[in-house]
Each structure stands twice: as structure tokens, then as C-alpha cells.
Amino acid sequence: MTELQKTPARAAAPAGGGEPYLSVRDLRIHFDTDDGLVRSVDGVSFDLAKGRTLGIVGESGSGKSVTSLGIMGLHRSKRARITGEIRLDGEDLVAAGPDRVRELRGREMAMIFQDPLTAMHPYYTVGQQIVEAYRVHHPQATKKQARARAVEMLDRVGIPQPDRRVDDYPHQFSGGMRQRAMIAMALVNDPSLLIADEPTTALDVTVQAQILDLIRDLQEEFGSAVIIITHDLGVVAELADDILVMYGGKCVERGPAETLFDSPEHPYTWGLLGSMPRLDRELQERLVPVKGTPPSLINVPSGCAFHPRCPYAALTGGRSTEETPGLTEVAPGHHAACHLALSERHRIFTEEIAPRL
Template sequence: MSKLTKTSAAADMEPTEERPTDAPSEFLSVRDLKVHFPTDDGVVKSVDGLSFTLEKGKTLGIVGESGSGKSVTSLSILGLHRVGSNRSRNARISGEVWLDGEELISADAARVRDLRGQKMAMIFQDPLTAMHPFFSVGQQIIEAYRVHHPSASKKEARKRTIEMLDRVGIPQPDRRVDDYPHQFSGGMRQRAMIAMALVNDPSLLIADEPTTALDVTVQAQILDLIRDLQKEFGSAVIIITHDLGVVAELADDILVMYGGRCIERGPSETIFEQPQHPYTWGLLGSMPRLDRERTDRLNPVKGSPPSLINLPSGCAFHPRCPYTDLTEGASQTVVPELREVGSRHLAACHLGKADRERIWTEEIAPKL
């Protein structure tokens, strides 16, 4: 089935016959990733031409609002985009995902499944619904371990599980291992999820809104834990969130998504200090900040996020952008390319360099 969809997808979109045979040097390299879901109302272009790279030991923050395609991106890296609702079964995917020299989109489904949970693992948003209510926390982690260590005995797996629970800060792990998810608090459950994800020492960890369902004091604990564990295990981490505060805490690089595309990407400090895209400005202006003087008004982006079935023409952000006039109509008609706007800093915007810099320093930054 996957073969069929793949060929039809390739036929539907641009030709991708000519795959470069040379694997990229980066640990994770995503090239022109597209994930489209045909529905009765039209094709939902959840991810539409996304590229990025990530090295081991580094953290990439993917930021976006609901419907920006950030979650689908992470699921499709793991080959899980077909999972869930029925419509996802017909998902069309194209592009390349290279993990440690191995291309995953064209790879055999069994091979990807084998990597899943072993070389690449994921933490989900709501740890209550993400764990099976009928199995004990221990059973679920033991299972995750034994899938990829079939020769390990139950006893060994259990020992390893208790070690992991201890490592993620669960008190009395040898006793709590037999508890069920509902007997854990929200923060403990997320710790257990992290233990489950890390039990096989993955070199890529994807955390999809890992703290959104948690209280702020627990969020701080979990963010600290993720940071410590990354240092210890040296894995590459992708953290997906809508919260700029969370990425600022963790990410080395930030990628801002809008309407299924990357609109800005660069080192964290650059994105926060010299953002170049009006949407990024809007996100920064939308959030009240505790670390600055209180402003009288927030400066939100007008309007709502676009429909992924019917993206606006040209720059998808143009109906909400206050600066379209400065582009001489280009933003309504031409899809902006991601261009280098600074060192390792890319943005997809039609505004000229001078305009962008003037707007940021004169209009946006002072109001933050």
C-alpha cells in the first residue's frame, strides 16, 4: 500500500525520481518534505516543502500555531503520519528525511518501524491519554524496551525500566513501576513518558508540546529534565510548541512554521533579537512577557490562521500582514523563497532588507 501511494504522490507533485545518492553529512536532514491529506473538501497541505537539518546534541524548536503543520512534521519523520484518523491513511508524502545517513521516506515500512522507538523516539503532549490506561507504567516501558531488545529477559527489561524511572526522577521507582497511569500525577506521567521514550537510548528525540498540559512549576521541572537528559545522552532533540518561552529555554535553533511552510529559521538568539519575518514579529508582540516592563497593549497579528486546504496565494501570511503594501504586490502573487538574511538565518519574506530592519528596530522592538 505504501508503495502505491508513494508513486501516486510522486506523480501528483513534482518529480522526485532523481534522488541524490549521497547522504547528507548532518545527523538529521529533512529536504522538501511534503505531507498532503486528500479529503472530501480538498487536499490538506499540512506540510508543504519543509527543509531543515539538525546535529546530535543540538535542539531544534519548531514553533507554530494550530494548523501550522508542526505536529504532522514530527509524525511524518517517525513514519506515523498515517496513524490516527481515517483520512491520514491516504496521506501522500514526498521529499527526503535522512537520519544518520539513512533515507526514511523511501525506506521499507518495517525498517522505519524498527528505527521507531529505538533510534528515534517521541514524547507526546498529554501523558494521560498517551499511555494505555489498562497497562501498568512498567509494563508499557518494558514493552518499549523489549520490542528492540528481543533477547532481553523480562527481568532485565524490568531492571532497565526501574533504572530509567529513577533517572527521570520518579521516587521509589521499584514500587511505582507497577502502578497504573491513573495513579500518577500529571508531571509524573510525563516523566514516565520520557523514560519510555529514552529507554532505548534514541539518538533523536521529538517532543510534541511536552509541557502544554502541565502546570507551570511542573513544566519547569520537565524542561529541566529534558535539558539534563539531552546533555547526558547527547541526542538530537526536536521540540515542538506554540510557546516561545519554552523554545527559548531549550532550543539552539528555531524554525517558525506558518501554513505548512517554514517562514523563518535561525539560531535562537537571532530569532528573538533580530527576527526578520512579520509573522515572527506578530508572535513576539502577542505574548505578554514577565521579563519586560508591562506594556499597555499587546500587538497581536490580526485575523486567524489560514485554512490548509485553501492557502492564500503568494505569501500565505499576506492577508494578515500589515506590510504587504511595501512589497509592490509580490506578496499576493509570488510565494516567497526562504532566503539567507543573516548568518545561518533564513526568512521567507518579500520585504526588502532595509524595510525589515527599519520596521523591526523602529516599530516592533520598542513595543515589546
């Protein structure tokens, strides 16, 4: 991602109206390890306005969680090398000191983790943990006020008998209720940015539907910006306004949810859509998997990171193995990073991919 891409990205952003609340520019997060430099996130840019939801999709190891932890400032600075810009309401978080980020974390931005059983402390009651989150940012609040606030939040996220359950320990909650409690904890300070990292992956479908509903309702109520990270395209389709597809630490495609599902541009996105069995379609005899395995982030393939798995790599005349494709705008707000000529891509999509989806 070069300077070139920044301009169209900025221009495309204000779909939600006005300055984006969160603006990430050329974010790179690299880790030094004994085996070499791991390029977990390698030049990711996006904008997110309040009231909008961004879905980040990708396989494990594509850098989606690292991105979100980077925004939250949760990487140890010794090991992680973070460059680029993360602007939250105009303030650059990469340049800001850890103390400043700690002030913002929990108040302006909050996170819901995948596994509520490991994310919550088993030794403290659910109430104590929510109270702590509240009092850190409201030092003037009394214990009583904080407790009342905790009960109110538990009630808001749909926990029955919140005044009694507030004194329960996490293990006394079921999986779905624990996730609700974690959402309550994240929202206790009315954050403007909520990051949900695989919020429903550990849950059953029926509970997943409840939680997705809850996140949607809460967003409407609080008008916050939401980032939802998941590997499940069904979940993003439920929630997201915009979608960012990550592969090998880079953004390979980005666009409004509908466009991305209707006319995906990147062969990797085609692969993801094609490999998924779907209940809303006629049964296919065979799934069409993406061949091979996700790349190692230490030895990212040269050129386009997807080329060893891409069935159309040969059509680029060798460019895909040598040159890293940049994100280019293919339709308003819809960007893709692929060397295939636009006409060629559209032909492949309409002739070969679309009938299979």
C-alpha cells in the same frame, strides 16, 4: 522552496560539527480529504546535528505536529502523501519501507507526546509499557532485565521509589509524573533523536520547569538530537539552539535561537513576539495581536500565506499576493521567507517593532 534554497541550507547546517544526524529536505505531507487536498506541510527543510535542539514554533494548524509525525513515520500511507527526503543518519525514511521505519522507531528515534494520559495505555502498568518498548528492540533481553531497565529509567527521570511505582497504572501518577514516565519510555532504548511534541503544554508552570530541566539534563547526558515542538516561545527559548517558525505548512523563518529572538526577520515572528505578554518586560498597555486568523490549509492564501494578516503586505508592491517567497539567508544561518526588501525590513523592525518588544 526550490532547489535554490537547498544549497545554502546545507552549507549552514554543520554548526554542530560534521554531517547532520537528521536532515529533512523539501518535506511535503498532503492529505486527501472530502473537502480537498490539505497541504499540512509544504516544503520544509532543516538539519539537526546530535547534541543540538531544534525548536519548531507555530500556531495550531501550522503543520508542526504533522512534520514530527511524518519523521516518525506515523502517518497512514493511504491518506497521506509524503514526498521529499527525511534522512536519519544518512538513511532516507520516506523511501524506506514501513517495517524498516518500525525498526528505527523507538530505537533510533522516539517521541514524547503532549498528553501523557491519552498517550499511555490505561490498562497496563507504567512498567509493563516501558518493558514492552524495551523488549521490542531487545528481543534477547529477559523480562527481569527489562524490568530492571524500566526501574532504572524511572529513577533517571526522577520518579521517587521507582521499584514500587513501576507497578502503578498511569492514572495513579500525577500529570508531571506521567510525563516523566513517558520520557522514560521514550529514552529506554537510548534513541539518538528525540521529538517532544508540546511536552509541557498540559502541565502547570512549576511542573513545566521541572520537565524542561529534565529534558535539558538528559540531552546533555545522552547527547541526542532533540526536536521540541511548541507554541510557547518561552519554552523554545529555554531549550532550543535553533528555531524554525512555521506558518501555513511552510517554514517562514529559521535561525539560531538568539538571532531569532534578537533580530527576527519575518513579520509573523514579530507578530508572535508582540502578541505575547511577558513577565520580564515592563507592562504594556495593550498587546499587539496578529490580526485575523490562521489560514485554512485547504485554501492556503496565494503568494505568501501570511499576506492577509501581514500589516506590511502593501509594501511589497503586490508581490506577496502573487509570488511565494523563498527562504533567503539574511545572516549566517538565519533564513527568512519574506518579500520585503532587507533594508525596509530592518527599518520597520528597528523603528516600529523593537521598541514594542
